[in-house]
Amino acid sequence: MFRFRTITAAAVFALSAGVAGSALAQTTLNFAHTTAQGSHYSVGVQAFGEKLAELSDGKFEIREQAAGALGGERDMIEGLQIGSVELVYSSTGPLGNFAPETLVLDLPFLFKDYAAARSILDGEIGDELLEAVNAQGLVALAWSENGFRHITNSSRAIDAPEDLNGLKIRTMENSVHMEAFSAAGASPTPMAFPEVFAALQQRVIDGQENPIPIITSANMWEVQDHLTLTGHVYSPAIIIASPSLWDSLSDEEKAWFEEAADTAVAATRAKVEEDEQTGVAMLRERGMEVIEEVDQAAFREAVSPAYDTFVGQYGDEMLTRIQAAQE
């Protein structure tokens, strides 16, 4: 499929009418993500598109492919490698399968709050991890944000880690998350996000875990009764471009894309903050039973074996640096 550098109908018209101008050079780029239109990723993609159009004087146009239109996050990242999609907004869910260095970010209870996570991802450590992604034949433009993840389910109120016993909880396709949920006694079921809603509806799984911006934008209240604000892991997002797009750009154009990515990050973070402010009340109104007071130390303890497994496999150098940066 050849999507890149499609000449739009408007450009064809301009051409045939003999009109000169930037519309002649217009390039439409697909920017894919798995979340709903209007979600925190979606506002990031829109902000990216506006900034890029402004900087390039209309040369580049972004076409948002929302809600998994181009597949799950693993499919989309593979799409970048083969050049079937130009830009992707993804969580780190499947990213560790491409760049294992980034798996450290998925460790539960690693980041103490939003401010710490953002400053670490915006700093030297974040840059090094973007480089690790680039080393895998991808073009990582910026770390963005998904949010602190919480557990929802349709079986029972989860007050303590023991309540997870035997529950089938969908996790991302991420070995660290699977390890954590299995250590806590749940039965982790990895699945791509676009399949999750139907699986919950059909009761193939009992629950899932995601940040408030996802729980609200994916209408999870329709299929989940209980929400526990565990905040068990900070979930970063990443903006990645395809190498075939990147190689076609001049240095000046690359700088436009980088600036547009920064604009997207700011827009997404602002939407995450807004959703954090209003989301829980909205979910309650729609009928979810929400447990806000959580014994985080108990959950931290329950998932701690995931740290031993991780350190055994990947060492503790980056983990220690991330912890030290928050002291």
Ligand code: EAX
């Ligand atoms: O990236 O798969 C997930 O649960 C992610 O949080 C979601 O797709 C947003």
